[in-house]
Amino acid sequence: MEPPLRAAVGRLISRPLAPGDQAAVLSLIEADRLPGQPPPHPRMLARLGTADLDRMSVTVLTEPNGRVAGALCCAARMSDDARVICWMHGHENFGVLTALIALARSTVGHQRLVLLGTDSDQLGDPHVLGVPVLARRITARALRTARFTPVSSYRFFKHDLKGSVPPPTFPLAEISPLGDPAWKRIQLVDGRGNVWAWALMYSAGPDHLVLRYLDFNKSRRGRRMGVHLLNQCLHYAIKRGADSLVSYAETDDHERAALLFCNGFIQHDTIVSYESPH
Numbered sequence: 254m255e256p257p258l259r260a261a262v263g264r265l266i267s268r269p270l271a272p273g274d275q276a277a278v279l280s281l282i283e284a285d286r287l288p289g290q291p292p293p294h295p296r297m298l299a300r301l302g303t304a305d306l307d308r309m310s311v312t313v314l315t316e317p318n319g320r321v322a323g324a325l326c327c328a329a330r331m332s333d334d335a336r337v338i339c340w341m342h343g344h345e346n347f348g349v350l351t352a353l354i355a356l357a358r359s360t361v362g363h364q365r366l367v368l369l370g371t372d373s374d375q376l377g378d379p380h381v382l383g384v385p386v387l388a389r390r391i392t393a394r395a396l397r398t399a400r401f402t403p404v405s406s407y408r409f410f411k412h413d414l415k416g417s418v419p420p421p422t423f424p425l426a427e428i429s430p431l432g433d434p435a436w437k438r439i440q441l442v443d444g445r446g447n448v449w450a451w452a453l454m455y456s457a458g459p460d461h462l463v464l465r466y467l468d469f470n471k472s473r474r475g476r477r478m479g480v481h482l483l484n485q486c487l488h489y490a491i492k493r494g495a496d497s498l499v500s501y502a503e504t505d506d507h508e509r510a511a512l513l514f515c516n517g518f519i520q521h522d523t524i525v526s527y528e529s530p531h
Contacts, residue, residue, distance in 0.1 A: 264316065264317065265314040265315065265316065265322060265323075265349065265352050266314065266315050266316075266317070267312055267313070267314050267352075267356055268312070268313060268315065269310065269311070269312060269313075270298060270310075270311040270312065270313055270324070271313075274313050274321055274324075275295060275298060277313075277320075277321035278298060278311070278313065278321060278324045278342075279293045279295065279297075279298075281321070281323065281324055281342040281343065281344060282297070282324075282340070282342050284342070284344055284345075285342050285345075285385075285388065285389055287385055287388055287409060287411075287521060287522060288411055288497070288521055289411040289461070289497045289498075289499045289521075290457075290461070290499070291457045291458040291460075291461040297326075297340075298311055306328040306329070306330055306331070306337060306339065307328060307329045307330075307331055308328055308329050309326060309327070309328040309339060310326070310327060310328070311324060311325065311326045312324070312325045312326075312327070312356060313325075314343070314349060314352055314353060314356070322343060322344070322346065322349045323341065323342065323343030323344070323346070323349040323350065323352065323353050324341065324342055324343075324353075325338065325340075325341045325353045325356060325357060326338070326339040326340050326341070327339065327357055327360065330367065335366070335367045335528075336357070336360065336366050336367070337366075337367050337368075337369055338354075338357050338366065338367070338368040338369065339369050340369065341353045341354075341357075341368075341392075343392075345389060345390075345391040345392065346391070347391050347394065347395055350391060350392055350395040351395050351398070351399070354395060354396070354399045354401075355399075358399075358529070366401075366528065366529040367404075367526070367527075367528045367529075368383075368384070368396065368401060368526060368527040368528065368529075369382040369383065369526060381407050381501050381524055382524075382526055383405070383406065383407070383524040383525045383526035383527075384396070384524065384525055384526075384527070385409060385521075385522035385523070385524055386522065386523050386524075386525050387521075387522045387523065388521075388522050393525070396527050399529065400529060401527035401528065401529045402527060402528065402529075403525050403526070403527055404525075404526045404527060404528050405503075405525070405526050406503070406504045406523055406524065406525045406526075407501040407502065407503055407504065407523070407524045408501065408502045408503075408504060408510055408520050408522075408523055408524075409499070409501060409520065409521050409522040409523065409524050410499065410500045410501065410502065410510075410513045410518040410519065410520050410521070411497050411498070411499050411500075411518065411519060411521055412487065412497060412498045412499075412500070412513075412516075412517050412518045412519070413496070413497050413517075413519075414487065414490060414491050414495060414496055414497055414498060415496065425485065426439045426440060426441050426482060426485035426486075426489075427439070427440050427441075427442055428489065431453075435455055435456045435457075436453060436454070436455055436456075437453070437454045437456075437489075438451060438452070438453060438454075439451065439452045439453075439454060439482065439485060439486055439489060440452070440482075441469075441478065441481065441482055441485070449469060449478050449482075450467070450468065450469035450478040450479060450481070450482040451466075451467075451468060451469075451482070452464060452465075452466060452467040452468075452482055452483075452486050453465045453466040453467075454486060454489065454490075456493075459493075459494070460493075460494060460495050460496060461495065461499070462489075462490045462493060462495045462498050462499070463498075463499045463500065463501075464483075464486050464498055464499070464500040465500075465501070467479060467482060467483060467486070467509070467512070469482065479512050480512070480515075480516060483512065483513075483516050484516070486498070487516075487517075498518075500513055500518060501524070504523065
């Protein structure tokens with residue numbers, strides 16, 4: 254039987270993050286890392302806001318002996334005035350996670366409470382946020398128990414690049430930078446300058462790449478443009494020195510999922526974001 258909320262809160266002490274907590278909190282985050290994700294970085298704990306998130310703050314829950322048992326990052330979302338749980342980690346301990354959710358709720362008032370679930374640095378994609386519901390089954394159960402409901406979901410795929418990619422074919426893709434240096438556009442272009450297929454790659458770190466988007470000119474359907482471009486993306490990742498390439502597909506995007514499945518990607522989890530009513 255799971256511990257009741259009062260017992261969980263009663264034996265845990267909440268306080269703001271202190272400089273001496275950094276190693277313990279990063280260890281909590283590391284314990285929830287999926288294959289192919291970058292390791293946690295101290296900047297996750299020092300970030301004060303983003304383009305849409307303001308007043309970010311990290312709170313820790315400690316046991317009576319001072320050991321950090323859980324950590325929670327909350328913020329205000331400026332676009333809709335919702336209160337946001339940016340991420341929370343508690344070694345998959347139901348009592349600790351329940352206490353973290355209660356702590357977040359205590360600051361909400363009449364605002365919606367939205368759970369993004371995992372820092373974008375961890376998922377390697379600033380547009381895909383949520384909790385991996387297989388690797389973090391207890392977290393997902395704690396959220397459902399607290400009456401959070403799913404809002405969006407993505408399948409999480411990984412391709413092991415070690416000796417499993419066929420040699421590149423021609424024509425080779427063009428690679429061009431975008432405004433943000435972490436992003437690259439990879440595209441196939443014919444001799445007349447017409448774009449046949451294109452993809453977006455995101456660098457979450459020197460060895461961690463994400464295939465964020467891939468599409469092709471529908472007039473080229475049946476000519477394996479998607480397969481050819483995907484192969485080029487894999488070779489780009491190898492050239493960058495990555496051991497694996499991560500990608501996502503919305504749960505109902507069966508065409509993209511099939512393309513990834515048929516070309517060496519393996520689904521490891523499903524990333525789900527949640528929200529709670531007032």
